[in-house]
Amino acid sequence: MPPKPGPIERGGVARSFDAHARTYDKLVGSNPGYHAHLRLTAKRMGIPNRGRGLRLLDVGCGTGASTAALLDAAPEAEIIAVDASAEMLAQAHRKTWPRTVRFVHGNAENLAMSGIVGPFDGILAAYILRNLVHQDAALRQFHRLLRPGAPLAIHEYSVRDSLRSRVVWTMVCWGVIIPMARIRAGSTDLYRYLWRSALQFDGIKALTGRLISAGFEDIRVQTVPGWQQHIVHTFLGRRPPDPTAATAAPAAAADIDPEAITPAEGIDMTKPPA
Ligand SMILES: C[S@@+](CC[C@H](N)C(=O)[O-])C[C@H]1O[C@@H](n2cnc3c(N)ncnc32)[C@H](O)[C@@H]1O
Numbered sequence: 001m002p003p004k005p006g007p008i009e010r011g012g013v014a015r016s017f018d019a020h021a022r023t024y025d026k027l028v029g030s031n032p033g034y035h036a037h038l039r040l041t042a043k044r045m046g047i048p049n050r051g052r053g054l055r056l057l058d059v060g061c062g063t064g065a066s067t068a069a070l071l072d073a074a075p076e077a078e079i080i081a082v083d084a085s086a087e088m089l090a091q092a093h094r095k096t097w098p099r100t101v102r103f104v105h106g107n108a109e110n111l112a113m114s115g116i117v118g119p120f121d122g123i124l125a126a127y128i129l130r131n132l133v134h135q136d137a138a139l140r141q142f143h144r145l146l147r148p149g150a151p152l153a154i155h156e157y158s159v160r161d162s163l164r165s166r167v168v169w170t171m172v173c174w175g176v177i178i179p180m181a182r183i184r185a186g187s188t189d190l191y192r193y194l195w196r197s198a199l200q201f202d203g204i205k206a207l208t209g210r211l212i213s214a215g216f217e218d219i220r221v222q223t224v225p226g227w228q229q230h231i232v233h234t235f236l237g238r239r240p241p242d243p244t245a246a247t248a249a250p251a252a253a254a255d256i257d258p259e260a261i262t263p264a265e266g267i268d269m270t271k272p273p274a
Pocket of ligand 1: 013014015017018038059060061062063064065066082083084085088106107108109125126127128131132
C-alpha cells in the first residue's frame with residue numbers, strides 16, 4: 001500500500017496545487033474581492049504608459065488570476081507568467097490571452113533554470129512567497145531580476161501582527177473556506193495548509209524588514225477592503241534607481257499600525273495617519 005501523504009509542506013505546495021487545479025478558479029471565484037484585490041495590487045505597482053515597451057513577471061501565476069490583474073494594469077506590456085504546477089498552468093492556458101502573455105513552467109526559487117532572465121520592469125508575486133522554502137533568497141533573486149527603479153509587489157496574507165486579523169482569518173478559514181473546499185474539491189488538505197501557513201507567515205513588520213534586507217527601498221504596505229482588510233496586503237518595494245544606493249545603510253523598518261482603519265482604496269500604512 002502506498003504511504004499516506006503527510007501534511008503539505010512549503011516546498012511541496014506546487015504538487016498539491018496540481019491536484020486542486022480544476023477546482024481552484026471556482027473556489028477563489030466565490031471569495032468576494034479575490035480578483036478585485038489582485039487588480040488593486042497590480043495598479044498599486046504604478047506601471048506607466050499602460051506598460052508599453054515594458055516587461056513584467058508574474059511569479060506563481062497559477063491559473064492566471066494574477067496574470068489577468070497585471071494585464072488589466074498594463075495591457076500593452078509583455079508578461080511572463082511562471083508556475084511550478086503544470087496543472088495550474090494547463091488551466092491558465094484554457095483562457096484567452098493576447099500574444100504578449102507567455103506562460104512558463106518553472107520553479108520560482110530558481111527562475112534562471114527555466115530561462116527566465118531580467119531585466120523586468122515590474123514583478124508581481126501573489127500568494128506565493130509564503131509557500132517558498134528560501135524566501136530571502138527568492139526576494140534577492142527578484143531584486144536582481146528587476147531593472148533599477150522598478151517595483152516588486154508581494155500580494156499576501158499577513159496576520160501575525162494583529163490578534164484581530166488572526167481571529168477573523170481562523171473564523172473565515174474554518175467557517176467558510178475549508179467547508180467549501182470539502183464540497184467543491186472533495187479534499188481540504190490544501191486549504192488547511194493555507195490557514196496554517198498564513199498564521200505562520202511573516203507579520204507586516206517582519207516582511208517589511210526582509211524586503212529592506214533584500215535591498216528594496218521605498219517600501220509601502222497597504223491592505224485591501226472587505227473581510228480581507230488587515231489580512232491581505234500589498235507589499236511594495238522598489239529596486240533602488242542608482243545601483244550604488246543598494247549598498248547604502250538600510251532604512252529602518254517603517255512604523256506600521258496593522259489595525260489602522262482603511263478606506264476602500266487602501267492606505268499607505270507606512271505613513272502616519274493625517
Ligand atoms: C495560491 S496560488 C496563487 C496563484 C495566482 N498568483 C493567484 O493569485 O491566483 C499559488 C501558486 O504558486 C505556485 N507555486 C508554489 N510554489 C512554487 C514554486 N516554488 N515555484 C513556482 N510556483 C510555485 C503554485 O503552484 C500555485 O499555482
